[in-house]
Amino acid sequence: MSTEQAEGLRRLGLLASALAGRTLEVAAGAPAERAWTDGRIIFLDPDADTDGQLQALAVQASLLAAGSLDLTVIRRLARRPALASRYLAVEGFRALAANENLLPPVVRVLLDGEVAPRTDSAAASLAVALSREALAEPPAVFGAIRARKLLASKDRDRKSRSASEHVARRQPDRGLAELDDDNAVDGADVWSSPVGGRGGLGRLLQQMLGVVRRLGESGPPGADAPTHLRRFSPRHGGSAVVSKPMVAASGGIVGEAGGTTYPEWDVYRRGYRPNWCTVHEVSPPTGDVSPALWSSRNLLRPLARLGLGLDRYRRQAQGDDIDIDAAVEERVELLARSAPDEAVYLDNLRRRRDVAVLLLLDVSGSAAEPGASGQTVHAQQRAAAAALTSALHDLGDRVALYAFHSQGRAAVHLIPVKRFDDDLDAAAMRRLGGLVPGAYSRLGAAIRHGAAVLENRAGTPRRLLVVISDGLAYDHGYERSYGAADARRALAEARYRGIGCLCLTVGAGTNVDDLRRVFGSAAHATIPRPEQLSRVIGPLLRSALGSAELRRRVA
C-alpha cells in the first residue's frame, strides 16, 4: 500500500471521531478484509473504493457511538463469529439510524429504502440475533465485529483508566492549595532554599537591598538583560551563595562531529572535567499515536498569572488619568511656543509576557518502571510535559520541549520534540507519543545543554528550565553521588546565569532526600499524579523565576 493511501485514510480520522463522538483513528487493514474496529482504531480495506470506505467507516463509528460495542454485549459475542454477524445485521441499521442526523450523503444511501430499524437498543438487537429467526447477511460495507480484539482493547483502557482514577489516600498538601493564590509570594515558600531567591532570607535581602524588577517601558525583548558583570555592584552580596567560580565555557563547544561538548563537575576532585560530555541533538522517532491528552486547561489559570502584573505608565498618549507633571510641562511648552508633547495621560498596562520555558523530559530506562499508581513513570511524566507545553504555548509563552537520555559521556542524546520556533501541532504531539524510554540519564549534561539552548534561542529576558525527571541520575561513570553532585552543579550554573530552574518528579517513588541531593536548592516538587500539577505549578514557577531574577540582577 502506498503512503498516499495511508495518509488518505489517516485524514479520515477526524470524520470517524465526529461520527463516534470520541477520538478515533483510521488505519489500513489487510487488503480485501472487512472493516473492523478495536474501539480506538477503525481498520478499513485499503483497496476498497472511496464510497465503500466511507460507508464502512460510518457503520463502525456509528456502532461505537450507539453503544453497540459495549462490554456486556461484546462478551457474549466472543468466539461466536456467526452470532456476531447476525447481531451486526440487525444492530448496524439501528446504529446508523441513531446517528442519522450526522451521516454524510454518501452514507445515507445505506438507510434509503430500508424500513425503520427493528430494534431500539443493543440488547434487543442481541436478542433478535440469538433467536432462530432467519436473518439476511449484513451488507459487506458493514464490515465485521471482532469481539476479542475489542475486549482486549477495552481491557487495556480500563487498566489505564483505573490507574489514573486511583485516589491517593492522603489529601494533597493543603499548603500547596493555599499558596496557589495572588499572595503566594508573601506566603511561606517550602521549596526554595532559605538563602536563594524567594526563601525567607532571600526575601529579607531583597527588601533590604530594594531589588525591584522594573521592565523598561519600551525596547526590544532582552533589552533589559544585563550584558556584563557588574563586579562593583553593591548588590553583589546576593550571589555569595555560589562560592566556586563558574566555568566560562559552560555555553558549550560545538565539536567536529556535530555534537556539543560540555564540562562535568567531578565532586571527588572538586573541579571540572573540561569537554567531558558530548551532547547530540537527535531527531525524534515519529510515533503513530499522540499521547492520551490530559487536559491542560486547569494549568492555564496558575500559569496565566505568571509575570503579568499591572504597571502604571506615565506620559501615554491615552490613559485613565491625567499625568499632572506631563500636563504642566505641556502647558509650559505651549506657552513658550515650542512643540508640546501631547502624551499627558497615565495608563495602567499589563506587561507583555516575556518568559521562555524549556522543558527537559527524562526518557531514561528508569522511567519505564511502573510508578506509584500503576501507570509507568514515563507515561505520567509525558502527560505532565504535554500539559505544561500546551498550556504555556496557549498562553503565548515561548516554549520548547526536549527529551533526553544517554549512553555514556560521548553519547548524551537530546531529542527535540518541540523547539522554540516549532509549532505545537499534531506532529509535535506524535513526536512526543513516539518517545520510548531507554538507556541512562546523564542529567548534568542535559541540563547544561538545555540552559545553552535557552540562552541562545529563547530571545526573552526571563528564562525557565523545567526538568521533569525521576531524579535517578545514573550513567556509565556517573554513579549516584557523583551524578547528583554534577546535576546539582549544573542547576546552580544555570541559575547563576539567570535561568530559573524547576524540577518536577511525577509519579515516581524516589524519596525526598535523594531528590534534594540531585536538585539541590532548585525549586522542586514531587507529585503522585500529573493531574495534581495545577496545584503546585504556579508557586513553583514563581519561586524559580524569582530566584533567577535576583541572580540575574546581581550578576
Place this chain on the structure above:
Amino acid sequence: MRKMRGTRPYYVPLGDEEQVFKAAYRQGLSIMLKGPTGCGKTRFVQAMAHDLDRPLITVACHDDLTTADLVGRFLLRGGDTEWVDGPLTRAVREGAICYLDEVVEARQDTTVVLHPLADHRRQLPIERLGVTLEAHPGFCLVVSYNPGYQSILKDLKDSTRQRMVAIEFGFPAPEVEEKIVAHESGIDHDKAVQLVRLGHAIRRLEIAGLREVASTRVLVAAGQLIAEGLSPREAARAAVAGPLTDDSAVTSGLLEMIDVYLTDESR
C-alpha cells in the same frame, strides 16, 4: 422623539429565553448570557432591545479594558479638563441596554464597578466626579460570557455572578439551525441542511488544535459565500476549515469531512 424602529433583528427563540429576559428587564435585574461563541447571544440582545424599544450600547470587553473605559475620563482640551462619559455612564443616563460582550475578558478590578449597578441599588458611583448616578428606569445591564476556554483563565467573580440572572445558550437543534442558516444567508434549504450536518459533526470533535467549533455564525458565513456563487465545498473551506484551525493535520481532516458532507453537484 425616538427614531423610527426598524425591523426586528432575525432571532429564533430556542426556549423561554425571551420571556426570562423581558421579565428580568421589567424587574430591573441584570442579565448574564452564557453560551459558546457564535451561537446568537449578540443577536438575541439586539432583538430584545428592539422588542423593548430601548437603545442598545455594546461594549466589546478586552484584556486592557479599564474602569475609565467604561465610566469615562477627563481629557485635556486646550488648558481645560473636560469630562467625557464612557459607554456605561451614557447608558445609565439615557436608560439604554448596556451590553458588555465577553465580560470575563475585562480585568477583575473593572468588573467590580458593575456591582452597585447590577444589584438593587442600581447606582453608578463616579469617583473622579464625586457623584453617584441613579440609573434611568430603562437601563439594563447585560453581560455575555463564554464558559469555554476564556473562563479557564479568568472567571467571573462569584460576587459579580450572584448579581445576575443567567440565561444559557446552546447551539440550536438541527431543524432550527437549518432554518436560521437558510434565512440568514439566503441559500436553499437542501444546502443549509448539508451545512448544518457538517457543523454538527464538527461540534462532536474534541481534539487538540480545534479551539472553537463550527458555530452557527460560521455556517451562516459559509452559506453567504454559497449565495454569492461559490460551490459549497469552496465556501466551507474558506468559512469553516480556515478559521477554526491552523494545524495542518487537523485542517486536512476537516477538508476531508467537508468533501464527504458537501456535494458539488452544480458545477
